[in-house]
Structure formats: structure tokens, C-alpha cells
Amino acid sequence: MKVTKKIFSIGIAFVLLGFVLFVVFTAAAPAISATLHALSTTTSTPPPGEVIPLKPISGLTSLNADVNIQVNGLINGERAQGDLNAVLTSNDQKKSQVTITGDLLGDIAAQVGGSLVGLFTPSKVDLYKVPEGTFIVIKGLFPVCIKTKTTQSTKQLDDLSPQSLLGMLTGSEVARGKYIGDATLNGVPVKHYVINGDAFLDAAKKSRDPKLKAFANGLWSAEDADLYVDAKGGYPVAFSGSYSGAYEPLKFEGDFNIQIQLTGINSNTAVKLPSSCNNPISP
Numbered sequence: 001m002k003v004t005k006k007i008f009s010i011g012i013a014f015v016l017l018g019f020v021l022f023v024v025f026t027a028a029a030p031a032i033s034a035t036l037h038a039l040s041t042t043t044s045t046p047p048p049g050e051v052i053p054l055k056p057i058s059g060l061t062s063l064n065a066d067v068n069i070q071v072n073g074l075i076n077g078e079r080a081q082g083d084l085n086a087v088l089t090s091n092d093q094k095k096s097q098v099t100i101t102g103d104l105l106g107d108i109a110a111q112v113g114g115s116l117v118g119l120f121t122p123s124k125v126d127l128y129k130v131p132e133g134t135f136i137v138i139k140g141l142f143p144v145c146i147k148t149k150t151t152q153s154t155k156q157l158d159d160l161s162p163q164s165l166l167g168m169l170t171g172s173e174v175a176r177g178k179y180i181g182d183a184t185l186n187g188v189p190v191k192h193y194v195i196n197g198d199a200f201l202d203a204a205k206k207s208r209d210p211k212l213k214a215f216a217n218g219l220w221s222a223e224d225a226d227l228y229v230d231a232k233g234g235y236p237v238a239f240s241g242s243y244s245g246a247y248e249p250l251k252f253e254g255d256f257n258i259q260i261q262l263t264g265i266n267s268n269t270a271v272k273l274p275s276s277c278n279n280p281i282s283p
Contacts, residue, residue, distance in 0.1 A: 052175040052193050052227065055234040057166055057262075061092040064264030065162030071104065071247075073254010080104060080252065088162040095271035098127045098161045104250070127158075128273055135277050145277040159211075159249040166260045168212050170227060170236045174203045177227065185238055186263075189231040195241070197222035219245035230265075237262045 057063060067086040074080060082103025090096035101124050126137040136146045158164055177195035184190065204216030225241030239260045246253045 049177045049196060049199065050179065052170075052177055052195075052229065053234060054170065054175060054229045054236050056170075056172075057163060057235055060235070060265060062264075062266050062268040063088060063090045063163060063262065064267055064269060065166065065260065065262045067160065067162045067165055068259045069102075069160070069250070069256060070259075071250065071252055071254060071256040073252055073256070075104070076251050080254075084160070084250070086160050086162060089269045089271055090163065091268045091271055093271075094129075094131060096129045097271045098158075100125045100127070100160065126274075127161075128271070128277070130271065130273060132273075135273060135280060137274055137276060143274060143276040145274065145280040147277070147280040147282050149282065162260050162262075164211075165258060166236060166239060166262075168209065168215065169225070169239055169241065169258070169260070171207070171209060171212060173207045173209065174200050174212070175227070175236075176203070177225075182231065183228065185228050188237065190228040190237060191231050193227045193229065195225040195227055197224045197241075200225065200241075214248065218248060219243050221245070233265065235262065235265060 065088045067088075068083060069085075070083045072081045084100065084102040084104045087099045088096065089098075105122060105125060122138040122140050124139040126139075128135040128137065134148045136148060138144045138146070174195070176199065177193040180192040180194055182189065183192045201216055201219060201222045204212050207213045207216065221244045223242040225239065227236060228238040229235070230237050240257070242255070242257045244255050247256055250256075
């Protein structure tokens with residue numbers, strides 16, 4: 001009889017324990033279900049892809065390249081839609097020229113070239129860097145040459161140059177993607193890669209390059225970008241990417257697209273100051 005009562009007591013205990021566990025699990029089920037759902041639907045950063053084998057353009061002694069930036073948004077809080085073009089020529093004599101044109105040139109002339117540039121309405125702005133110094137030439141009704149005293153006054157123009165942008169957007173920390181196939185670009189055999197926009201943004205925000213990190217932190221999103229690499233030389237020869245967010249060199253906020261194309265490698269094109277710089281203005 002004592003054994004029977006003991007077994008009966010143990011059975012009652014198990015029944016009670018099962019009932020308690022059922023009540024606890026039933027109460028917690030919505031939270032557990034929500035947690036599992038959240039884990040299953042969390043969007044993770046996609047894998048960055050394979051390392052894209054390319055040589056940095058910083059190792060080139062001379063370079064010719066074009067940049068086109070198309071924007072749709074606000075510049076300094078004012079509605080802006082249009083484009084900006086930059087053409088770079090550099091050589092092994094430590095001389096370079098960047099020619100800026102486009103719809104937005106008048107809107108940003110003052111902020112990219114200093115307050116003195118803002119006094120003019122340019123159709124073209126040239127930035128020269130030569131052993132004699134740094135010069136800005138504004139072409140309006142007549143050309144005006146300004147010799148700058150500090151690099152800060154030309155920093156934003158430098159940031160818009162093909163060399164600066166291509167170096168930043170195809171740096172080793174973000175040059176990862178999917179190989180699409182072989183192609184021909186302007187008669188040159190190239191390898192075509194696609195860089196995942198989300199993976200680029202994630203890597204750029206963790207970059208050790210302060211310029212790249214600042215660029216990424218200003219963005220809301222990045223679309224997949226196309227990168228073309230010279231099949232023989234291994235240099236990036238073309239890039240096209242679209243972004244949404246803020247772009248500091250233009251004081252811009254909205255949607256913008258950046259297209260870069262190398263038009264000459266080690267061609268060593270001559271760079272010569274125009275005659276208007278014989279007697280430049282000093283701000």
C-alpha cells in the first residue's frame with residue numbers, strides 16, 4: 001500500500017510539472033515565435049564576393065581620365081538636377097590639369113573654388129597643379145587666373161578629380177565583387193565585375209581610409225556598381241555606381257550617379273599654364 005501511494009504521488013507530481021510547463025510554454029510561445037520570426041527575417045549584409053585583382057592607379061606616372069556626376073536632389077538646400085564633368089590630365093613632370101564643366105558648375109563654383117571664384121559666372125573651371133604652385137582658371141566672358149595660397153581652397157575640386165574618385169571607389173578594402181565575363185571597352189579587352197552595393201557600403205563604413213569612410217557614412221544606400229579592369233595591365237579603366245545620400249564635395253543630398261573612365265595610361269600628355277596665369281590674381 002505504501003509503495004502504491006508513493007507511485008501515485010510521483011505520478012501526480014509529474015502531471016503537475018507537465019501542467020506548469022504547458023502553462024509557461026503557452027505564455028511564452030508568442031515571444032518565442034516572434035524571436036524566431038525576427039531571426040529568420042533579419043537582413044544580413046551579403047558576402048562581399050571575391051577579391052578583384054587590380055593594380056591601384058596611384059602607381060601610374062601619368063593619367064588621362066573623365067568623370068561624370070549626375071545628381072537629382074538638393075545643393076545647399078536648393079533644388080538641383082544636372083551633371084558635372086571633370087577631365088584629368090597628369091604627367092610625370094608633377095603637372096596636372098582638371099577641367100570642370102557642366103550644368104551645376106555655376107551652383108557650386110564658390111564652394112569648390114573659394115569665395116573669389118564665386119564672384120564670376122564660369123562656363124568652365126580649370127585646376128592646375130604645377131611646380132610653380134596651384135592655379136584656378138575661370139572661363140567666363142574672359143579668362144581669370146587665381147593663384148591659391150592653400151590647398152584647402154582646392155580640396156573639393158581635388159575630391160571631384162577622376163584620380164581621387166577612382167582611387168577611393170576601387171580601393172583594396174572595397175574592390176570585391178562577382179566576375180561577369182570578358183568584354184571590350186573602347187577597343188581594349190577588359191574584365192567586367194559587379195560590386196554588390198550593400199557589401200560595398202558595409203566595407204566602406206569600416207574602412208581605414210578616412211575619405212572613403214566619410215563618403216560611406218553620408219550615404220543612405222548604394223546600388224550595385226560596374227567595374228571594368230584592363231585585362232592586360234590590371235588597372236581599373238571604368239566604373240559606374242549609383243548612390244543615395246549626402247555627397248560633401250558638392251554639398252549635395254539626394255540621388256547621384258558617378259561614372260569614371262580612364263582614357264589614357266602613361267601617355268604623358270603635356271600640361272601648360274595658359275597666358276592668363278602670367279599675371280594671376282592672389283586672393
